Amino acid sequence: MRHVYGWLLLTPAAILLVAFTHYPAVATLADSFFSAGTAVRPSRFVGLDNYAALAADPVFWQVLRNNFWFALGTIPTSIALALLMALWVNARLPARALVRLSYFTPTVLPMIAVANLWLYFYTPQIGLLDKVAGLFGAPSHNWLGNPDTVMGCVIAMTIWKEAGFFMIFYLAALQSLPPELEEAARIEGASRSYFFWRVTFPLLMPTTLFVLVNATINSFKLVDHLFILTKGGPDNASNLLLYYIYQVAFSFFDTAYAATLTVILLALLAAFAVLQFQLIERRVHYR
Amino acid sequence: MTTVEKIAAWLLAILWLSPLLYAFWAAFHPPEFATTFDPLAPLTLANFEKAWGYAPFPRHFLNTVILVTMILGAQLVLCTLAGFAFARFDFAGRDLAFALVLVQLMIMPEVLIVENYRTMARLGLVDTILGIGLPYMASAFGIFLLRQTFKTIPRELEEAARVEGCSWMGVLWRVYVPLARPTYLAYALVSVSYHWNNFLWPLIVTNSVNTRPLTVGLAIFGAPESGVDWSVISAGTLIAVAPLLVAFLLFQRQFMQSFMQAGIK
Numbered sequence: 001m002r003h004v005y006g007w008l009l010l011t012p013a014a015i016l017l018v019a020f021t022h023y024p025a026v027a028t029l030a031d032s033f034f035s036a037g038t039a040v041r042p043s044r045f046v047g048l049d050n051y052a053a054l055a056a057d058p059v060f061w062q063v064l065r066n067n068f069w070f071a072l073g074t075i076p077t078s079i080a081l082a083l084l085m086a087l088w089v090n091a092r093l094p095a096r097a098l099v100r101l102s103y104f105t106p107t108v109l110p111m112i113a114v115a116n117l118w119l120y121f122y123t124p125q126i127g128l129l130d131k132v133a134g135l136f137g138a139p140s141h142n143w144l145g146n147p148d149t150v151m152g153c154v155i156a157m158t159i160w161k162e163a164g165f166f167m168i169f170y171l172a173a174l175q176s177l178p179p180e181l182e183e184a185a186r187i188e189g190a191s192r193s194y195f196f197w198r199v200t201f202p203l204l205m206p207t208t209l210f211v212l213v214n215a216t217i218n219s220f221k222l223v224d225h226l227f228i229l230t231k232g233g234p235d236n237a238s239n240l241l242l243y244y245i246y247q248v249a250f251s252f253f254d255t256a257y258a259a260t261l262t263v264i265l266l267a268l269l270a271a272f273a274v275l276q277f278q279l280i281e282r283r284v285h286y287r
Numbered sequence: 288m289t290t291v292e293k294i295a296a297w298l299l300a301i302l303w304l305s306p307l308l309y310a311f312w313a314a315f316h317p318p319e320f321a322t323t324f325d326p327l328a329p330l331t332l333a334n335f336e337k338a339w340g341y342a343p344f345p346r347h348f349l350n351t352v353i354l355v356t357m358i359l360g361a362q363l364v365l366c367t368l369a370g371f372a373f374a375r376f377d378f379a380g381r382d383l384a385f386a387l388v389l390v391q392l393m394i395m396p397e398v399l400i401v402e403n404y405r406t407m408a409r410l411g412l413v414d415t416i417l418g419i420g421l422p423y424m425a426s427a428f429g430i431f432l433l434r435q436t437f438k439t440i441p442r443e444l445e446e447a448a449r450v451e452g453c454s455w456m457g458v459l460w461r462v463y464v465p466l467a468r469p470t471y472l473a474y475a476l477v478s479v480s481y482h483w484n485n486f487l488w489p490l491i492v493t494n495s496v497n498t499r500p501l502t503v504g505l506a507i508f509g510a511p512e513s514g515v516d517w518s519v520i521s522a523g524t525l526i527a528v529a530p531l532l533v534a535f536l537l538f539q540r541q542f543m544q545s546f547m548q549a550g551i552k
Contacts, residue, residue, distance in 0.1 A: 012365050015425075015426035113502075266398065
């Protein structure tokens with residue numbers, strides 16, 4: 001009876017999960033070995049042709065590079081800021097609740113709304129960034145229209161959006177540290193920086209690794225802002241893998257190639273998931 | 288904590304809040320004051336009126352509310368049943384099934400946009416609110432969270448209810464669900480904020496005003512090509528985020544705790 005009950009309870013969720021997660025994942029892999037079908041030419045098996053096209057596609061390599069720089073630009077800075085924020089709001093600070101609230105607020109805003117607000121900062125001449133630069137006599141600059149600065153703009157906004165979210169994990173970890181440690185350190189006369197680097201930071205290592213993996217996965221999923229700020233431009237300078245998949249599938253209508261790109265994205269996400277699983281298994285502790 | 292650090296902490300807080308503060312400034316003042324910060328600038332609600340008129344906000348609001356309610360309702364039912372099955376029934380293939388559920392934590396529906404769009408086309412659900420919500424209804428995160436919670440509930444309570452003549456469904460409804468209330472609240476907050484803010488999949492699957500949620504409406508409205516000025520865009524942006532922002536300000540602590548639980552899993 002327990003077999004029947006168990007499966008009966010699971011069935012509704014299982015049907016939807018299979019239909020929208022497992023089936024499409026497998027179908028994507030299958031599609032990547034076929035050509036895109038049209039009304040006159042049905043799709044046919046082409047083996048690894050799509051992957052050969054992918055290897056020869058300079059835009060694919062560029063979005064992969066961009067994704068790498070986007071991850072490298074956002075992750076270490078937002079983690080460092082998150083830790084700093086957590087240390088600050090965990091200490092005795094006047095108006096602490098208000099400060100914590102300010103740090104966390106960007107997390108609850110939709111990326112689209114955030115991009116709308118930030119777009120204004122980056123607009124040439126009338127934008128806030130140009131106005132501030134103008135005070136120092138700097139010439140007007142098209143921040144989002146220049147391939148050299150566009151990635152920096154996107155990275156700055158993403159750090160602003162994510163740091164407060166990572167802060168709450170550090171805050172929880174800090175609050176779970178035994179207070180005797182700090183008392184003991186004070187009695188021993190250890191300086192605050194010594195205590196931080198020798199005691200707090202190592203004890204927070206599991207949190208840091210956890211946040212690191214999550215931030216990496218996020219950096220591959222976060223593309224909403226590109227729709228407002230840059231549309232991946234100029235000349236793909238700010239394009240990311242998931243946005244490129246969207247373009248290939250829904251602007252260029254090449255579903256076979258989009259499936260091939262999705263396989264690469266799935267492989268990357270799977271690799272990070274395995275990494276995350278191993279980290280959880282090992283439970284990095286320094287006690 | 289030194290004074291320098293305190294000042295640094297406050298400055299960072301002001302910096303972090305400034306994009307939002309600027310949006311409030313631009314939205315509540317006439318357009319000519321959008322880039323000049325004159326403390327004596329007159330206050331106005333004209334930008335909100337214009338934004339409300341430029342885009343069909345009432346319809347987008349309605350769509351978003353229908354969407355998040357529908358998703359949350361379905362998630363609560365489906366995840367409760369599945370979480371209960373995993374926590375209390377030792378059925379054949381349980382561990383394999385659970386591993387397959389967890390796959391969704393890694394592959395969120397928005398990564399599979401191409402295939403899922405094709406499925407929606409086959410089902411005739413393109414440009415429907417049900418089409419936006421369907422891929423998210425069986426949430427691996429919800430199943431996982433409820434399974435963990437149900438597992439912590441002592442079996443004795445369940446046995447007592449069974450002795451009293453409660454059916455399986457009665458046990459679930461009268462013992463497990465009430466005791467898991469904090470988990471349901473945390474999950475509901477995360478789910479509602481996620482789907483209130485979700486953009487990519489709704490953008491792909493909708494193509495008319497009658498189904499587009501707020502985020503998609505806002506993206507069209509705020510696009511630079513639309514030629515609307517900053518004050519109006521700021522007003523529109525504030526309209527779209529207001530309900531969630533107000534809820535967050537009222538229930539800060541729950542929000543932060545729920546987001547944390549969601550992240551740690």
